[in-house]
Amino acid sequence: MTRLLSAILLVAAPLPILLVSPVLALDGDVGMHDPSTVVVHDGKFYAYGTGNGLPISISDDGWTWRRAGTLMQALPAGRPGPEVIARGGNNTWAPDLIRSGDKYFVYYSAPGTQPKAAIGLLVGKTLDPSSADYKWEDGGPVVWSDGVEDSNAIDPGVFRDPTNGSLWLTYGSYFGYIRLVELNQKTGQRLYPDRKPINVAINGEASIMIFRDGWYYLLVTHGSCCVGANSSYNIRMGRAKKVTGPFIDNMGIDMLQGGGKLFLGSGGRYVGPGHFGLLDLGAGVQKFSCHYEADLDRGGISVLDIRPLLWRDGWPVAGENFREGTYQIESARTGTALELAVQGTPVGGLRGRGGRGGAGAAGGTPIPAQDAAQVSASWPSGPVDVRMAPYMLQAQQKWTVTPVANAGGYPGSPYFKITIAGTDRALTATEDQELVVLAAFSGRPEQLWRIDQLTDGTYRVMPKAIPNSKESLALSAVGSSTPTLAKFTPDSDRQRWLFKTP
Amino acid sequence: MSSPVIVALLAGIVVLDAAQAPGPRAARGPAPSLARPTSAATTPGADGFLRRWLVLEPIGVSGQLTDSAVQTAVKTEYFPDQLTSLPRDGDTLSVGDTKVAWHGVDSIGYNVNLYHFAYALDKPTSNVLFWVVTVVNAPREMSGVRLAIGSNAASVWWVNGKEVIGIYNERQTVIDDGVSKRLTLKQGPNVVRAAIVNAGGHTDFCARFLDDQDRPLKGITVSLRLQEAR
Numbered sequence: 001m002t003r004l005l006s007a008i009l010l011v012a013a014p015l016p017i018l019l020v021s022p023v024l025a026l027d028g029d030v031g032m033h034d035p036s037t038v039v040v041h042d043g044k045f046y047a048y049g050t051g052n053g054l055p056i057s058i059s060d061d062g063w064t065w066r067r068a069g070t071l072m073q074a075l076p077a078g079r080p081g082p083e084v085i086a087r088g089g090n091n092t093w094a095p096d097l098i099r100s101g102d103k104y105f106v107y108y109s110a111p112g113t114q115p116k117a118a119i120g121l122l123v124g125k126t127l128d129p130s131s132a133d134y135k136w137e138d139g140g141p142v143v144w145s146d147g148v149e150d151s152n153a154i155d156p157g158v159f160r161d162p163t164n165g166s167l168w169l170t171y172g173s174y175f176g177y178i179r180l181v182e183l184n185q186k187t188g189q190r191l192y193p194d195r196k197p198i199n200v201a202i203n204g205e206a207s208i209m210i211f212r213d214g215w216y217y218l219l220v221t222h223g224s225c226c227v228g229a230n231s232s233y234n235i236r237m238g239r240a241k242k243v244t245g246p247f248i249d250n251m252g253i254d255m256l257q258g259g260g261k262l263f264l265g266s267g268g269r270y271v272g273p274g275h276f277g278l279l280d281l282g283a284g285v286q287k288f289s290c291h292y293e294a295d296l297d298r299g300g301i302s303v304l305d306i307r308p309l310l311w312r313d314g315w316p317v318a319g320e321n322f323r324e325g326t327y328q329i330e331s332a333r334t335g336t337a338l339e340l341a342v343q344g345t346p347v348g349g350l351r352g353r354g355g356r357g358g359a360g361a362a363g364g365t366p367i368p369a370q371d372a373a374q375v376s377a378s379w380p381s382g383p384v385d386v387r388m389a390p391y392m393l394q395a396q397q398k399w400t401v402t403p404v405a406n407a408g409g410y411p412g413s414p415y416f417k418i419t420i421a422g423t424d425r426a427l428t429a430t431e432d433q434e435l436v437v438l439a440a441f442s443g444r445p446e447q448l449w450r451i452d453q454l455t456d457g458t459y460r461v462m463p464k465a466i467p468n469s470k471e472s473l474a475l476s477a478v479g480s481s482t483p484t485l486a487k488f489t490p491d492s493d494r495q496r497w498l499f500k501t502p
Numbered sequence: 503m504s505s506p507v508i509v510a511l512l513a514g515i516v517v518l519d520a521a522q523a524p525g526p527r528a529a530r531g532p533a534p535s536l537a538r539p540t541s542a543a544t545t546p547g548a549d550g551f552l553r554r555w556l557v558l559e560p561i562g563v564s565g566q567l568t569d570s571a572v573q574t575a576v577k578t579e580y581f582p583d584q585l586t587s588l589p590r591d592g593d594t595l596s597v598g599d600t601k602v603a604w605h606g607v608d609s610i611g612y613n614v615n616l617y618h619f620a621y622a623l624d625k626p627t628s629n630v631l632f633w634v635v636t637v638v639n640a641p642r643e644m645s646g647v648r649l650a651i652g653s654n655a656a657s658v659w660w661v662n663g664k665e666v667i668g669i670y671n672e673r674q675t676v677i678d679d680g681v682s683k684r685l686t687l688k689q690g691p692n693v694v695r696a697a698i699v700n701a702g703g704h705t706d707f708c709a710r711f712l713d714d715q716d717r718p719l720k721g722i723t724v725s726l727r728l729q730e731a732r
Contacts, residue, residue, distance in 0.1 A: 342569070343568050343569040343570055343670075389671075432683065432684065433684070434683050434684070478648065478650075478678070478681045478712075478716060479650055479678040479679055479680060479681035480652075480676050480678065480679040480680075481669050481679050481680045481681070482678075482679075482680060482681035482682075484681075484683070484684075486716070494716075
């Protein structure tokens with residue numbers, strides 16, 4: 001197992017802005033390998049990855065990313081502290097971070113000649129390089145491997161147990177075990193340095209834990225990295241009732257014996273996902289970050305991505321960012337579909353069903369799908385209300401959802417416009433916090449829509465902005481026939497929507 | 503509690519208190535789900551439904567339920583000031599050659615059963631339009647509220663003369679089917695008016711106000727006269 005190529009990947013020139021259709025994996029300078037957990041600090045998104053000095057990536061919205069120097073630039077010596085280098089080496093790979101009290105703890109890999117390696121600690125108060133308080137202090141090595149023992153002390157993953165606030169670190173990479181130690185919440189160092197680390201898994205790296213509904217989940221990356229589209233990286237998981245394990249997969253196999261239910265493998269235009277990180281946006285919206293070893297739409301380089309995190313049968317499931325297309329938009333509350341408030345025309349026009357038994361075994365002439373060109377002559381040319389009705393395959397009920405270039409975005413996706421299929425009639429948020437369809441898309445914020453997949457697989461739909469308002473509201477079914485905008489309430493179906501292919 | 507009168511319903515049994523006045527003056531006996539108001543004003547229950555209404559005997563219409571047909575039906579002038587007047591219980595008027603009367607009703611259930619209403623009066627229930635009106639008294643100006651209705655079949659609704667809801671096509675009464683945009687009830691009386699168009703079969707409606715959290719609006723009273731709505 002080697003990861004020597006990873007640093008090379010990161011010297012690629014900044015990427016041009018791409019809007020890849022139909023699958024989108026962030027925008028801007030997204031080249032990254034071994035990303036940390038994405039952390040939100042003062043409204044900005046931060047991620048750190050493998051590379052000389054631990055490169056910093058910042059995004060204002062979670063969609064468009066830029067580079068902002070390295071973490072080590074803020075250390076007096078500009079590199080890991082001497083004790084870290086002595087226990088491991090001078091490389092800087094695969095960091096992770098967490099906030100504890102008024103401090104951030106950054107854990108990073110400092111390998112020498114593997115499996116001799118160490119995990120170092122940096123301590124700082126802010127992630128914002130432009131802040132007057134911005135600086136990092138060397139916290140020394142936290143754990144290390146001597147090159148002989150069954151451990152390769154790289155790839156830290158830090159986790160706070162929400163049941164009691166305790167802090168834990170998992171680490172390791174293929175050679176020997178994935179290990180677990182408890183951390184001191186005030187110093188970031190080991191809480192019990194004399195205790196033997198707990199072995200929790202084998203056959204992986206990039207470990208990290210998350211918690212939900214009484215279960216601790218250990219996610220690790222299996223397979224090979226750092227060889228572009230030939231990397232077999234994939235994210236696997238087990239779960240336990242105790243933070244210390246045993247972590248068992250869906251077939252009852254302990255991760256210490258190689259078990260691991262697949263969370264995410266290669267797919268679409270992406271090869272080799274690895275380095276899971278939880279991005280909990282609150283209000284029931286969870287995302288995860290990872291890198292792909294090869295993004296085929298970007299020449300096969302390694303890139304950061306953020307995707308929806310779903311839950312099914314007690315296991316996390318990797319969701320997919322919203323794809324452009326034409327959909328019926330159905331309320332999970334009412335089962336009725338969003339439509340332009342115009343008089344519908346039956347598909348195929350008014351006609352009977354023929355006699356009972358229809359037109360015979362061979363059936364009649366196929367009826368083509370209805371599109372706006374067939375029926376929109378009678379639609380008003382100006383603004384039209386929006387309502388909901390049983391889905392009847394009619395043109396006023398079909399919406400085309402299209403990403404909008406250079407309009408910003410949110411974690412994982414750009415903003416979308418939502419138009420009646422075959423027209424430029426655009427769903428629009430109004431000043432009185434209601435909805436209207438305007439005759440044309442103008443690109444204004446009230447016509448840009450954020451579509452987040454929720455943990456149950458349904459979607460939350462929010463305008464980028466509401467005219468003359470700072471409120472953040474979501475598309476809501478206030479009645480069977482009536483949509484509106486309202487505060488998102490995660491425990492209700494009011495603001496949950498299904499996008500179905502018509 | 504006085505002894506109850508047991509009334510068989512099409513869909514079941516309802517127990518009426520003997521003190522409740524019977525429904526609209528009946529040609530076929532009282533409407534089992536309706537009673538005549540016996541007080542000046544009433545307060546909606548926890549579910550918020552408006553149960554006191556003036557209902558005009560049905561007017562014959564085409565019974566088409568498309569958006570345009572219903573809008574045409576409700577915008578036709580059947581009698582003077584039909585969108586502004588507040589009639590009294592028992593008032594009569596002529597629609598073409600037909601004389602129709604307003605009846606004050608209290609609905610026993612959450613919904614006002616127009617089929618019961620018309621059947622009891624030996625009036626048609628198919629291809630008809632019902633005008634209904636009531637007065638909602640707000641103790642103070644109440645903003646951000648919504649009128650939320652369900653109807654069988656299509657219906658159009660006005661609050662203080664402004665059209666706020668239209669739902670069309672053949673449909674059953676579903677609570678909170680059509681919901682208005684946010685509106686403001688002024689302090690004192692507010693007139694809520696609707697026209698319900700039925701093509702055939704059962705016909706009824708329900709209506710309530712929701713507060714700015716989409717909960718049934720509290721603090722209002724309902725009456726049939728402006729001066730009694732408190």
